[in-house]
Amino acid sequence: MNNITAKRPTFVTHLECGLEGDSYPADQLHGLSKAGKPLVVRYDLPAIKAAVTKEELASRPADMWRYREFLPVRQATNIVSLGETVTPLIPVPKLQAGTGQLWVKDEGRLPTGSFKARGICMAISMAKELGVTKVAMPTNGNAGAALAAYATRGGIESYVFCPDDTPEINVREIAAQGAKVWKVNGLINDCGRIVGEGKEAMNWFDISTLKEPYRIEGKKTMGLELADQFDWKLPDVIMYPTGGGTGLIGMWKAFQELKEIGWITDPLPRMVAVQATGCAPIVKAYDAGEEHAPLWENAHTVASGIRVPAAIGDFLILRAVRASGGFATAVTDDAILAAQQEAATSEGVLLCPEGAATLAAYQQELTSGRINANESVVLFNCATGLKYPMPEVTQTLDCTQPVDYSRL
Ligand SMILES: *Cc1c(COP(=O)(O)O)cnc(C)c1O
Numbered sequence: 001m002n003n004i005t006a007k008r009p010t011f012v013t014h015l016e017c018g019l020e021g022d023s024y025p026a027d028q029l030h031g032l033s034k035a036g037k038p039l040v041v042r043y044d045l046p047a048i049k050a051a052v053t054k055e056e057l058a059s060r061p062a063d064m065w066r067y068r069e070f071l072p073v074r075q076a077t078n079i080v081s082l083g084e085t086v087t088p089l090i091p092v093p094k095l096q097a098g099t100g101q102l103w104v105k106d107e108g109r110l111p112t113g114s115f116k117a118r119g120i121c122m123a124i125s126m127a128k129e130l131g132v133t134k135v136a137m138p139t140n141g142n143a144g145a146a147l148a149a150y151a152t153r154g155g156i157e158s159y160v161f162c163p164d165d166t167p168e169i170n171v172r173e174i175a176a177q178g179a180k181v182w183k184v185n186g187l188i189n190d191c192g193r194i195v196g197e198g199k200e201a202m203n204w205f206d207i208s209t210l211k212e213p214y215r216i217e218g219k220k221t222m223g224l225e226l227a228d229q230f231d232w233k234l235p236d237v238i239m240y241p242t243g244g245g246t247g248l249i250g251m252w253k254a255f256q257e258l259k260e261i262g263w264i265t266d267p268l269p270r271m272v273a274v275q276a277t278g279c280a281p282i283v284k285a286y287d288a289g290e291e292h293a294p295l296w297e298n299a300h301t302v303a304s305g306i307r308v309p310a311a312i313g314d315f316l317i318l319r320a321v322r323a324s325g326g327f328a329t330a331v332t333d334d335a336i337l338a339a340q341q342e343a344a345t346s347e348g349v350l351l352c353p354e355g356a357a358t359l360a361a362y363q364q365e366l367t368s369g370r371i372n373a374n375e376s377v378v379l380f381n382c383a384t385g386l387k388y389p390m391p392e393v394t395q396t397l398d399c400t401q402p403v404d405y406s407r408l
Helices: 045-051 054-058 064-070 116-129 142-153 168-176 188-197 215-229 246-260 281-288 314-323 333-347 353-368
Strands: 012-017 023-025 039-043 089-091 102-106 134-138 157-163 180-184 237-241 270-276 327-331 377-381
Touching: 039 045, 039 215, 045 064, 045 246, 054 215, 064 215, 116 142, 116 215, 116 246, 134 142, 134 188, 142 157, 142 168, 157 168, 157 188, 168 180, 180 188, 215 246, 237 246, 237 353, 246 270, 246 314, 270 281, 270 314, 270 353, 281 314, 281 327, 314 327, 327 333, 327 353, 333 353, 353 377
Parallel strands: 102 377, 134 157, 157 180, 237 270, 237 377, 270 327
Antiparallel strands: 012 023, 012 039, 089 102
């Protein structure tokens, strides 16, 4: 961590209820606001502008902490890091429809193989700064894996609850990295209830999606990083596989902050929330013109990371999507699996199912006309495709017999 100096200015002024806007002091442990909604972190943006330049940022090591002035950790010694590297933007011209360029932002390169590392790295660093010693969360897999790794790294005890059909590799990586993990015969919201109701008996801190203020700040680095990578002129459209929506909310927050300090002057990207047709509460609310998204019954999809039947930040997702001129859309599991295969066989890019959902949505919305073939588009691949099932291989070769090469 040679890039992080022990003494550095930090710029957090206070926290704010995302719905009501009432204010909460910084440097204290907070969960939800009084209204039971997510808290968002506010900064002295003019002071950030005066303290750092784009050029200075660019000269720092290529990791998430390059943006430290925009982040909440006060003491560098509290940073719990596993190497949160800048992730590549991979052009995928064979998947592109027209003249508008198409990229995959490959978040699978992060520690624990998913972008959950960004949010959990920040949440655990802040938990450490604020004296937390025990944390708990519900997860569909990747968040729990990141929590296990970062909590262990930071000397914090962790408890993780996952639906019993969570991919086995996720359950195992959670256990392997030092968390206590249970498979629960329900969905993520049932697991969330166990965490919430266990607070008194277990005295743990609930680190569920958006139930503490700092995961958004970690995910915000995706927006800062994109702006930086695109030389502060963002692409036309960002397609984001949306579960709890932390990343979409975080990126939109990053863009607002950058706009406010004048580092971005061009129009902001249209934010597209992508869900699966088997679990599409945000899409339903978007289509109905609602500000909140009621629980989606019988949620199912192969893209387990976006199987979130109820999102506590629903209104923040919907506001960002609408304010950006974007939209919300759902794709079928068949389309997700076909897109996954297409990206792998045409471009050598192994997407996770959630990432593949954004490609399927891109294709679907080119047809519908909601995306234009001359628009530049970024697809988010949120986790390494290696964590997910792949098609079986059945071909064998007998090395004791002559090989008929004409049949290969
Ligand atoms: C968590 C997760 C998502 C959804 O991210 P949110 O920011 O919570 O909406 C998408 N894809 C994968 C692979 C995930 O692990």
